[in-house]
Amino acid sequence: MYDAIDPAAGPEAGGQDGSGHDGMGYYPSEGxxxxxxxxxxxxxxxxxxGWRDTAGILESYRSLEDRLSGALRVPGEDAGSEEQAAFYADVSSRWTPKDGYRxxxxxxLPENFPxxxxxxxxxxxxxxxxxxxxxxxxxxxxxxxxxxxxxxSAHEEAAFDAAQKQGEAAEAAHMSLVREYGEPDSDGYQNAIAKADRALSTLKTAGVDLTGWFAEKGALTTAGSDGLQQVTDPVAVKLLAFIHDSAFSEDGLNGFGAGGEGGNPFETGNPDLRQQSDLLENSPLRARQMIVAAGRDPRLFGL
Structure with a gap:
């Protein structure tokens, strides 16, 4: 990394030079x-x-001293942390790129690595x-x-495996529903899906969003880029269809109106304000159920 401090080059070595001395050249001084x-x-x-006299030795020493004055001195074992840090900063400044690393x-690397x-x-x-x-x-x-x-790569592989498993589960759930309700274009299959979808939407309108819960339980896939989810457990469809038939179907609301007249006083097309007021005051739970069945938000009525 740094130039070694070499003494000035001397004359080439020779053999017998007539002086009676072997080895390096011998230069006797006059007198x-x-x-x-x-x-x-x-x-x-x-x-x-190349030292022929004391002047040559002194000149060589001065040259050596000049070179040593510009040489780096490694801190000793007893040097403090500040001295060591200063030494490293001085050394590293010689190789640290001024315009940054390239x-x-x-x-x-994977082709799609971000x-x-x-x-x-x-x-x-x-x-x-x-x-x-x-x-x-x-x-x-x-x-x-x-x-x-x-x-x-591990994340990509895990995501691929999860998507593949979800796809297989969705296909298995579909086949289970087909076996129970018929082919996808049959009335039985279409009715079951429609009931489940309506129950899920109605509950969401009422402030009870089960989509996330079903996804966490593995009954629904996570929403794709189109926002759609697939059923991965047929029990979810059956449960929602049951909720629909028990709480949200028109037949399930018979007798909820005052005086046994039937109908839903919270329907937007044919509201009955007197019955609404009576239900809200005397039977808020039944009122909430009827509001949800009418596709409206119970919060609009203070529930």
Missing amino acids: GGFIDGLSDADRDMAASY FKMPET YDQAFAQEAGDWFKEAGLHPEAAQKLHDRWVGKMAEQF
Whole structure:
């Protein structure tokens, strides 16, 4: 990562040079000098660095000192956290990209994987703040994307399995109703479905929405993009049809009117205000039942 501090190159090594010394070149000074008084090992080192006299040694030292002054100094074992953090900030600033990280996408991602570009940019800012090397940042990015891809694939697989099971349950429920009421275009089948639908709608108008409850119990599928739900348990249809026949059919309302005259005083086409007032005051539960049967909201009457 950083240049090694090398001494100045000296002359090439030679063999016998006529001086009687083997190894690195030997350069005796005129009239003798301090080099002549060195040991063979020191004399070889001086020759390898090109030191012919004290001036050469001092020049080499000054060059070494200049280079050391610009070198990084690793904090010692007793350095405090602030000193260590300052050292890392100085080092990481040399490789942290000024214009942000440019991540490469892993090749094994699912085709429909929803890559979050905005979050990747935000994570890149975190990596930059932490001083991560681009290679380290790329590895973390790949690990994160890989984990998200695993979860996405697992969710897709679970959703597919759930949809397949719901489809099979809906088909089984349909066949059960066909066996009991006849083919889908038969009167028996159509009447059962119509009764169940009317009971469900009437209850919803009265403030009792059972669609969510049936869905939680697995009797209805969750609503699709078209808002429709399928029956996955034939018992739901039978129950709603029973509720219709017991509480909401016109026959079930006979005798509810005052004086035994029949009819529903809450019908919008033929209201009877006197009977309405009497029922609301003396029999609010029966009034509520008749209001719902008329397809109206009991809350409009204070119930």
